[in-house]
Amino acid sequence: MVSKEEELPNDLIQKITEKNQTHLLEALKRLKSSEEKKNFVSQLKSIDFDLMSNLFEQGKNAKLETIYNPTSISKIESQYPKESILSEKEKLSQIGVEYIAQGKVATLILSGGLGTRLGFNHPKGEYNIKLPSNKSLFNYFANRFLGCQLMCRQKLKDKKIEFKDCPLFIMTSTQNDADVREFFKKNKNFGIKDENIFFFPQGEICALDDEGKILLETPSKIFKAPDGNGGCLLALKKHGIIDVCLKRGVEFINITAIDNPLYKLMDPLFIGITVSKGKNGKDQMGAKYIKKTDPEQKVGYFLIYKDKPMMLDYMEFPEKLKYAKLDNGDLVYNAANILDYLISVNFLKKALCEEENIKKLLNSFHHVKKKMNCFVFNKEKNNLEEKTNFEFNKYEMFLNSIFEFSNKDGLLLLEIEEMDEFAPVKNDETKDKCTAATARLQMSNLCKKWVKENGGQILNDSPKKYLEISFLVSYDGSDLFNNKDVPKSIDFKDIKEGEGIYIKNKNLE
Numbered sequence: 001m002v003s004k005e006e007e008l009p010n011d012l013i014q015k016i017t018e019k020n021q022t023h024l025l026e027a028l029k030r031l032k033s034s035e036e037k038k039n040f041v042s043q044l045k046s047i048d049f050d051l052m053s054n055l056f057e058q059g060k061n062a063k064l065e066t067i068y069n070p071t072s073i074s075k076i077e078s079q080y081p082k083e084s085i086l087s088e089k090e091k092l093s094q095i096g097v098e099y100i101a102q103g104k105v106a107t108l109i110l111s112g113g114l115g116t117r118l119g120f121n122h123p124k125g126e127y128n129i130k131l132p133s134n135k136s137l138f139n140y141f142a143n144r145f146l147g148c149q150l151m152c153r154q155k156l157k158d159k160k161i162e163f164k165d166c167p168l169f170i171m172t173s174t175q176n177d178a179d180v181r182e183f184f185k186k187n188k189n190f191g192i193k194d195e196n197i198f199f200f201p202q203g204e205i206c207a208l209d210d211e212g213k214i215l216l217e218t219p220s221k222i223f224k225a226p227d228g229n230g231g232c233l234l235a236l237k238k239h240g241i242i243d244v245c246l247k248r249g250v251e252f253i254n255i256t257a258i259d260n261p262l263y264k265l266m267d268p269l270f271i272g273i274t275v276s277k278g279k280n281g282k283d284q285m286g287a288k289y290i291k292k293t294d295p296e297q298k299v300g301y302f303l304i305y306k307d308k309p310m311m312l313d314y315m316e317f318p319e320k321l322k323y324a325k326l327d328n329g330d331l332v333y334n335a336a337n338i339l340d341y342l343i344s345v346n347f348l349k350k351a352l353c354e355e356e357n358i359k360k361l362l363n364s365f366h367h368v369k370k371k372m373n374c375f376v377f378n379k380e381k382n383n384l385e386e387k388t389n390f391e392f393n394k395y396e397m398f399l400n401s402i403f404e405f406s407n408k409d410g411l412l413l414l415e416i417e418e419m420d421e422f423a424p425v426k427n428d429e430t431k432d433k434c435t436a437a438t439a440r441l442q443m444s445n446l447c448k449k450w451v452k453e454n455g456g457q458i459l460n461d462s463p464k465k466y467l468e469i470s471f472l473v474s475y476d477g478s479d480l481f482n483n484k485d486v487p488k489s490i491d492f493k494d495i496k497e498g499e500g501i502y503i504k505n506k507n508l509e
């Protein structure tokens with residue numbers, strides 16, 4: 001006897017046939033156990049076949065040449081190069097320090113990506129970049145998140161301010177959610193109190209082959225991939241995270257990717273400048289950028305398009321504007337995205353309340369190609385074949401789609417020092433760029449710079465003799481030697497190339 005749950009309703013069979021996905025019916029037929037069948041049927045019921053065929057057609061027809069009209073593009077007015085804020089740095093940072101100490105800022109780490117280029121079989125946040133401490137990416141983020149709050153409280157210790165903890169949000173995917181939670185549990189949340197840490201999974205969407213056929217992850221499981229970094233917008237609402245923020249008095253969420261251990265989380269200067277220089281008050285958004293000097297650099301550009309802030313991919317950017325220069329030789333459009341945003345909770349709440357906006361987000365999927373292991377139905381042989389590193393079509397929402405619901409003043413830009421804040425770990429160690437090796441070097445160089453800036457010295461140095469100072473010792477290098485664990489003179493005499501010195505906070509680690 002076939003139970004009801006194992007049967008597909010006729011209208012669904014019709015839809016599957018109409019949308020050219022009959023291989024899924026074949027896959028269902030091949031399943032043996034009733035449990036597997038029931039489960040597969042419920043997966044089929046959850047698929048929006050119309051959406052998938054629309055996305056496939058759109059992706060197929062998407063043109064690489066620009067569709068953006070250059071006359072509707074202009075520069076973002078509130079763009080702050082590093083040197084432009086030097087005289088106000090202290091004052092602006094102080095505003096941020098107060099925000100953080102009062103728990104008005106949260107951090108959201110986007111950790112739902114597949115991480116296909118890294119080829120690591122666990123959530124990317126568990127990746128060890130092999131500095132002397134052997135910390136994972138999650139560990140660095142957690143340390144900096146706590147280190148920032150320690151620093152802010154220390155700076156305000158003589159003021160009558162009620163300190164409040166900041167929350168940390170971690171967006172996972174259906175695939176890695178359990179692993180991520182387990183990893184934090186095993187590591188006692190790296191010192192973050194349970195009540196201050198929140199995990200939530202992002203949405204997912206079917207992966208397709210080049211004929212638009214829905215792929216399988218295993219013979220009994222549809223291959224669904226996370227719905228892009230912009231999936232956090234819908235997930236923040238769905239999982240009640242915006243309500244958590246409102247309840248706790250959080251005004252801004254610092255949203256970052258998991259792959260850059262140098263992100264300066266909840267940077268007081270970034271917060272101060274966004275709060276006080278933005279023209280949109282409590283609805284302001286901020287983004288950090290690196291100054292682009294090569295017009296052909298493959299990055300996303302921040303700009304205004306049709307009176308709204310936008311992040312445009314280099315492939316879509318009009319040639320003419322790509323090379324435009326200012327009198328001082330700088331490129332006019334030189335703000336490159338590093339995925340470090342400060343988004344107002346008030347703005348998010350308003351923007352995500354509108355049904356129209358949700359529809360727009362759901363219509364804003366971008367088409368990308370990625371490689372993963374999966375199962376493909378071979379028509380000729382009439383069976384399922386396992387494929388390794390199969391190139392598939394993935395559909396992603398981008399976080400910057402949120403800009404569309406703002407106005408031309410909605411996004412403020414702050415330039416960062418690339419070497420100090422941006423070392424994304426995207427690729428495995430066989431590549432030259434964006435690897436653990438580049439991150440190790442940059443992290444070590446930053447720590448050496450801190451020692452020198454504070455009047456210390458480094459002896460017998462070499463680039464591959466690594467120095468690592470925990471973010472729980474110092475968040476940003478300030479007051480480094482106030483911590484007695486840090487020697488003023490660091491000598492690498494007995495350290496081999498490829499090894500290093502690690503200075504930790506002995507009270508906290």
Ligand code: UTP
Binds near residue numbers: 225229231256259396
């Ligand atoms: P990437 O665009 O580098 O994608 O993500 P990825 O999946 O991590 O890696 P590749 O391209 O497959 O090698 C940038 C950031 O956005 C997060 C990632 O976890 C990373 O922090 N992200 C990306 C999500 O959280 N969800 C997604 O669906 C995609």
